Amino acid sequence: MKSLRRLWVLTVKEILQLWRDRVLLLASLYLFTVDIFLAGSGIKLTLHQVPFSVFDLDRSAASRELIARFQKPYFRFQGYLRSPEEAFRGFDQGRFLALFDFPDGFEEDLKTERQTRLQLLVDTSNAIMGNLIAGYSALIVSRYAQDITLHRLGYTKEMLRRFPLVDLKWRVFFNPNQEEAWFNALSELLTVITMLTMLLPAAALVREKERGTIEQLLVSPVSPLEVLLSKISAMTLVILTGTLLAVGLVLEGCFRVPIRGSFFAFLLITVFYVFTSCGYGLFIGTLSRNLAQVGLLTIIAIAPIVFLSGTWTPPEAMPTWLRSLMVFSPLYHYLQMSFGLFLKGTGWDFLAPRAGRMLGLGVLVLFASTLFFRKRFAQQG
Amino acid sequence: MKLKRILALVEKETLEMWRDPLFLCLALLVPSLFMFLFGYGLTLDVEHLPFWAIDYDQSPTSRDFLANFSYSRYFSLKSRETDERKALEALVKGKIRLILLVPPDFERELAAGRSAPVQALIDGTFPYRAQIVKNYVQAIVGKLNRQKLKDFFRHKGLSEARVEALSEPIRLEVRYIYNEEARSRWSVASALIGVILLMVPPMLTSLAICREKESGAIYNIYVSTISRAEFLLGKALPYFGITALNVLILFLWATLVFGAPFRGSFSCYLFSALLYSFCSLGIGLWISAFVRTQIAALLLSLIVAMIPAFLYSGLLVPVVCLDVSGQVEAHLFPAMYFVSLLHGTFLKGLGWRAQAGNLLALLIYTGLIYLLAYLSFHKRTKR
Known part of the structure; x- marks a missing residue:
């Protein structure tokens, strides 16, 4: 009972300390709102307004028709080139990312049933976009070619069934319209939570060391575990408030991300995650002597945690040795559970084992930090 | 401006850095660590x-x-x-x-x-x-x-x-230029130099100033004869040395480990990278004018750098493919100019003349940042 009271008092002290640092408060507010909004609305990893140009020796109806199929919002036609020299200057300056080179006699070949060639040059200085451009262009060109074949044979589109072809039918689950904002905003929220939960408790701990207030704690009846737990509980309150704000204002207010599972379960999972992530932060806090070290150590720790979580890089794209390290990133489990709850509507049979593994990591690091903390206490005492 | 006073501050700052080996080691290691993590982690070539x-x-x-x-x-x-x-x-x-x-x-x-x-x-x-x-x-x-x-x-x-x-009425022949096999590792590794050099240096300078603010040692500066400009320069220079070292190390990682080809002018790379680092350090100085605690300085440096560095630099999506608001935002931060310089010197094989526009933009940007840092740093504390 006494222990609970001590915990409560210490928690209140932590929150007050945070509340009085206005810059920190504003920064947190920014992270939970504007930052998530920017991440959600800012970029699209799909084709969007790709500027392209055309070098056309044919200048025929056929070439114009094909060009017209490269439409907004995916492509943006930047006009014809007059000479091949212009092409490389344009690429160098980044005025366009793709260039179609129509040969002389393009239309003539199509009319006389000869196979014709079309060259596509793609700027791959950004390979991600280059790959998408090449893939999508191939699709458009092959559709156009198919129409030409049908036309030649005097068939209509409906008569395509009369060819022995594989007819591919899509169904995209969980995010049928492929709204990138859903994924980007949600993973940014999880990243922000990670950043704050690791940085703030570690900083709070080290500040006590730097100012010497840890001496006061040393002579008081509180145990190391209580000191650490109070920082965690204060952090949990702050993060939950921020999360509610972010979900309400940004995820629902701006992007209409569906919540297909239980929102309560998401909050509960978040509490577990804050506990685990704070554990990592406090471990850093016990290791470092001043705030500069905390900052750099935190960044060193956050970078792999975020990158091994699959927020930006899908696990399939990672080398196998990196992928096997993913289980050590608490964010990996949290991310899976959060996406499950928001987009897929998964239940506890999915959540429970993952939550267990995540909490396991948390208990482990917290145990380690109490141990180290006790050592430090002993050294100082 | 007296060189002697600047040098004295540089010496003090260097000594301080030297005596905190962990900090020194971190400042030198973090950029390389980022390079490896992001370089291997950000490949979006999906297989298996x-x-x-x-x-x-x-x-x-x-x-x-x-x-x-x-x-x-x-x-x-x-x-x-x-x-x-x-x-x-x-x-x-x-x-x-x-x-x-x-x-x-x-x-x-x-x-x-x-x-x-x-x-x-x-x-x-x-x-x-x-x-x-x-x-x-x-x-x-x-x-x-x-x-x-x-x-x-x-x-x-x-x-x-x-x-x-x-x-197959039309045979489409696709040719990739600049990155003939369209390896995302090449484009990511070269662009990462720009991302990392925007993330780490501001932390170093903003922490260096806020450390003094927190410990109260800054009052020595307030009462000394050193001028504002001398102080800012003296703070920036030691970290500039470290960052310059990183400029070379990161170059080696990008070319040797990630195999990115370097086809352009090295002097152009070096000059632009150093200019950009200097600018980046300046951002840290400017940030430190607004905050009192080290932790706030750290958080603010991260916030200022993260989003523009990752989303609006051209690392993931070329700036021309962003919508209007994104493009405006991209032009407000130095990362975009430098990443395009990096892709230019590494993959496109460009030299000074072809990149004059981006260099000029960086130059103006750097001047502006230092002016702002100068104007917002005061020796007389506001109460």
Whole structure:
């Protein structure tokens, strides 16, 4: 009972300390709102307004028709080139990312049933976009070619069934319209939570060391575990408030991300995650002597945690040795559970084992930090 | 401006850094660590996507069709159990990314000269990955269909030339320029230099100033004869040395470890990278004018750098492909100019003249940042 009271008092002290640092408060507010909004609305990893140009020796109806199929919002036609020299200057300056080179006699070949060639040059200085451009262009060109074949044979589109072809039918689950904002905003929220939960408790701990207030704690009846737990509980309150704000204002207010599972379960999972992530932060806090070290150590720790979580890089794209390290990133489990709850509507049979593994990591690091903390206490005492 | 006073401060700052070996080591190691993590982590070339094949037909044709996927390096077959419920469950759990469903009568329909449907069920949680999966599946099926069409026309007794022209009227030849095999590792590794040099240096300078603010040592500066400009320069220079070292180290990682080719002018790279580092340090100085605590300085440096460095620099998406608000934001931060300089010098093989515009933009930007830092730093504290 006494222990609970001590915990409560210490928690209140932590929150007050945070509340009085206005810059920190504003920064947190920014992270939970504007930052998530920017991440959600800012970029699209799909084709969007790709500027392209055309070098056309044919200048025929056929070439114009094909060009017209490269439409907004995916492509943006930047006009014809007059000479091949212009092409490389344009690429160098980044005025366009793709260039179609129509040969002389393009239309003539199509009319006389000869196979014709079309060259596509793609700027791959950004390979991600280059790959998408090449893939999508191939699709458009092959559709156009198919129409030409049908036309030649005097068939209509409906008569395509009369060819022995594989007819591919899509169904995209969980995010049928492929709204990138859903994924980007949600993973940014999880990243922000990670950043704050690791940085703030570690900083709070080290500040006590730097100012010497840890001496006061040393002579008081509180145990190391209580000191650490109070920082965690204060952090949990702050993060939950921020999360509610972010979900309400940004995820629902701006992007209409569906919540297909239980929102309560998401909050509960978040509490577990804050506990685990704070554990990592406090471990850093016990290791470092001043705030500069905390900052750099935190960044060193956050970078792999975020990158091994699959927020930006899908696990399939990672080398196998990196992928096997993913289980050590608490964010990996949290991310899976959060996406499950928001987009897929998964239940506890999915959540429970993952939550267990995540909490396991948390208990482990917290145990380690109490141990180290006790050592430090002993050294100082 | 007195050189002597600046040098004295530089010496003091260097000593302080030297005596905190952990900090020194971190300042030198963090950029390299980032390079490795992001360089390996940010490759978005997706391979070995796990998929589930449900084959209701169980015919030679359907097996052939599915073999095209299981033997491709882009996909790897996880299961071929004909249990839709189990497959969907695996999709929900993220164990597989794609289900291919071949309905019964697949072979019979094709043999009868009719088209046969195949269903592809895709995990759309990460839209980019879904798009890539779509592209791969489409490419494989497209190739297959062309072959089937050829066989069909040949069967009808058409001449070989007509078969070619009818099954593939337009042969698209794709040529990748600057990055001939379209390796995302090349473009990411070179651009990362710009991202990292925007993330780390501001932390160093803002921490260096706020450390003094917190410990109260800054009052020594307030009462000393050193001027504001001298103080800012004296603070920036030691960290400039460290960052310059990182400029070279990062270059080595990008070229040697990630294999990115360097085709342009090295002097242009060096000059622009040093200028950019100086600018980046200046951002840290400016930040420190607004904050009192080290932790706030750290958080603010991260916030200022993260979003523009990752999203609006051209690392993931070229700036020309952003919408208007994104483009405006991109132009407000120095990362965009430098990343385009990096892609220019590394992959495009450009020199000074072709990049004059970006260099000028960086120069102006740097001047502006230092002016702002100068104007917002006061020796008399406001109360």
